[in-house]
Amino acid sequence: MKKVKSVTSFALALIFAGSIGIRCTNVQATEILFGNSVEVASKESKLTGADIVAYAKKLTGIPYKSGGTTKAGFDCSGFTMHVFSNFNITLPRTAESQTSKGTVVSKANLRIGDLVFFGSVISHVGIYVGDGNFIHSPKPGSSVKIAELKYMPNYNTARRIL
Template sequence: MRTAPARRTARGALVALLTGAGLVLTPLAAQAAAPDTAAVAAAPAAASTAKAQIAVDTALAQLGDPYVWAAAGPNSFDCSGLTQYAYKAAGISLPHSSKTQSTMGTYVAKSDLKPGDLVFFYSPVSHVGIYIGNGQMVNAPTAGSVVKITNINSMPSYNTARRLA
């Protein structure tokens, strides 16, 4: 069942309020709805900056929303549309292109990833997700799927990562 726009807005305000209070939310109901997130063993780690935390929390609030090519929210997303939407909530403007997003911010080694970092896949870059800690990212993977949590090591062709906030 889809939530009404007013209810989603209230949910977003609650996420922002709790985030501001230093609480990290774990969307268990959304994870339970997506079968391949069952491997998620730990709650997402806290981000190192407030803007990165807002982006992470905003992306996690979209779990279960359908993948739609070229969509950038609020009820459906493609991969770069999700990252664009999440970072817009944090006050950071991104283009709607994973390849272009991969040139923004600063380079981050895979071993130094922090929640909120953008992680990119394939060469040339054609997929992006938001790292949430514990080797996991939130992403809108492909047609017929939904926004979900994925282990970055289960993805083929890791390319690079960038830090925006």
């Protein structure tokens, strides 16, 4: 009799289990929660020249410092190196060596975020911000600021990093 009850119970359990519908659905997370904040995951995050310039503008007013590469003070190439490193892009230390990166761009085809170089022998660099202007760390006694390209002597070349 015990065997019959066990078999019957088992059979009823199988019938009951078979009557429950289980449905699987594939889902993709669009939000990841961390504590009280929400970060939305994007399928593709693409860095733009506008991102570069927006960060560079936040550094306006930081004083020129010979050999400087930090927010305590920048020289021209230390400034561009710092800005791009904020986006995990490595540039060489000097203005002249930074011309080895990216692709050559004519002055007529400058885009926001392009590096612009000056001097018959490259001696200065800045970042094009649009409308004929660029941002740079110009010289001792000055600070990071936006200037017009047309007033900067000895424009030499430009490079597009992005």
